[in-house]
Amino acid sequence: MYNFFFHEVPEHLPFLLQGALVTIELSLISMALGMVLGFCVAVGRMAASRLVRWPLDAVVEVVRDTPLIVQLLLIYFALPEIGIVLNAFWAGIAGLTLNLAAYLSEVFRAAILAVDSGQRQAAVSLGMSRIAVYRRVIIPQAALASLPTLGGYFIALLKDCSLVSFISVNELLRHATIVISDTFDSMNTYIMVAIIYFIMSFASARVIRYIELRLTPSDRRQTISVPLTMDKEGAR
Template sequence: MDIVLIALPFLLKAALITIFLAVVSMAIGLVIGLITALARVSKNKLFYNMATFYVSLIRGTPVLVQIYLVYFGLPQIGITLGAMTSGIIALSINTGAYLSESFRAAILSVDKGQTEAAHSIGMTNWQSMRRIIIPQSVRTAIPTVGNTYIGLLKETSLVSVITVTELLYQTTLIIAKTFQPLTLYAAAAVIYWLICTGFNVLLTWLERRSSRHLNV
């Protein structure tokens, strides 16, 4: 416990970086996911094919490979990015592909009669999508989006391979000085668990709030 107490301030500081990585990547991923989902339900073949290829490519390759491609691969074509930026880009692109499928399923779950009703009162396709379909889809997608975020929180540990000082990388640095892997990795695992548990509480609250809104 003495070692844990000494290391705790450093681990908590690194945990904040982990949360920052997850929050920023999730925010960007939400935008990418929604745009991709709209392209996937679009009648425009170009948008549909581009979005389908993107989702297939990202979901069919490991996150670690994607991180390596951004951090080590882009400099070969003249694009050099910092470790933090590379990690955020890779995680955002990966998250966006998975979220797009959640949003697409949620959009398709909305009854077509609502779109027809919107058209009958003079709304365009974009207006009906923005005012009617998307708001309902977002509420429907909350559970799967929450699960994706929890997965993203844990996947941030992968950016330790490009020396981003998040929780796992900081733990490894401390272990290199103390030679106490069991104790410190266990402490890191508990911190990850507490973060995920805290978010689960928030997610449950959001689900109840959105359900109460729908019942009204």
């Protein structure tokens, strides 16, 4: 019988958690940048001018049709040859952000197009500027519509961060391999890593759910399957 959890692994736990912290940093920064970039790309891809649309379409297609790991290797190892040098951490951020933005641009585009065009017209007919229409009417509704999908992408991103261990970013998985090279205990270490990933993903899912609930107008909350005392809500 294999000896699970003998004393050495808990000893390395703080080191693994340090890696997990980097994983969280990577995910949060990439998510924030990816959302901003993804939104800009989504708006750009709906632009009237083909000069704007076509190059963006092409980039999104290339990013989506090549593996993330290849993109990361290109950014970290190949870009320096044309003079763009990023350290491992920021190369990882760049790859993850680019990848996420490509996917999110699709999500945002669908969500923006799904906003009732009548409401857009109503906003325009009140004299709102194009930016105000986006800020006041389209984005709040599109954001709410894309939130569940966004949550899914965040959790995928959290796990995709393990790929940046290949370009020597000291995140959770890389710390695990360092521990193993020291202890030769791959079983316990990897189980520990899996548990840490699970906890991070599960917690994120809960947090996202909470945000989703908070942002939903009170009249629609009952459609989300979390019990809410409607009478209390109504009284406020």
